[in-house]
Amino acid sequence: MHIVYPAVVSALLFSIGVYGVLARRNTILVLMSVELMLNAVNLNLVAFDVWLRDRLHAGQVLTLFVIVIAAAEVGLGLAIILALYRNRRTVDLDRLRLLAETPAPAGSALSPESALTAGPASATGSSPVSAPVRTGPPPPTGSPPAGPPPPAGPLPPTGSTPSTGPVSPPPAGSPFPPSPGPGEGP
């Protein structure tokens, strides 16, 4: 057996897996493409084990190990995908843009150092997917948000007052730009 044949087959399989990982949108299809890449590596390992006549059978034993690790990876990946689907109702990779850097909202007059502290909160508030599909029920207006608690303010934020310094109000106030009034229940 010429070793070129399995090597070329595995190279082609690996590139197909690369294409699938980059081009697919559904997360499960991306997992399948990762499996293709792992199989390409396995074919290489077996072929070179046969070629080199390893006394320890390192190639084939390592193939078994890779198969086991792939099983663990698929199990964990599917658990993560299911948790994602429970929270977001979608598994499309293109729509999971919560970590993307969005431009600052136009209405907020934040100084640069306070924008540094309020960066994640404002990115959460202005992301297009986060508003209807937030985890759990939406918090009632007036109560402090569940995610980042306000660091120093014991009171709920009473409107957006940009002059109180960079510490207390912006992380708590910016997720609620359309809140009609402070303190009223629904």
Added chain:
Amino acid sequence: MTDAPSYLSPTGQEIVFLLLGAVAVGAALLVVTTRQLVHAALWLVVTFGALAGCYLVLTAEFVAWVQVLIYVGAIVVLLLFGIMLTRAPIGRSADLDSGNRPAAALVALATAAVLVTVVVDGFRTAYAPLRAGGGSAGEIGSSVFRNWVLPFEALSVLLLAALIGAIVLSRTDIRGRG
């Protein structure tokens, strides 16, 4: 290694291997290009089966059966479970590919070109006559439990950790502390 026979007269084993490899590559292409999610999982079965045949031709029998058992039997079923549980559309769906498809094709073609060129250039004269029995269950088992015991045990711990992690991630009644 030894005096390699020419490429112009492939042996029967090589012909079988090339046919199986063509089946594997074709099914893999269908996995990444099909428009139906369930069909992708089923073409993945074909790919893994053809690869198991490749392992058999390469005299790695135990790896071939483990491939059939774990990949075809467990992983594809797990992926099908994932497809069902995320309520994926069963029929033909048009939005399985993202917008960066030309870039992905470009990167994949570049990867294939580089890898195939390097591999063909590097292993043109490599030849290994196939001898039966090199990858039997007895050989692999003695090798695992004689030389590879520590990685084997570490891998079992890793599998246990992955199991517990999957359970914790997928159950909804376990909350974080505080």
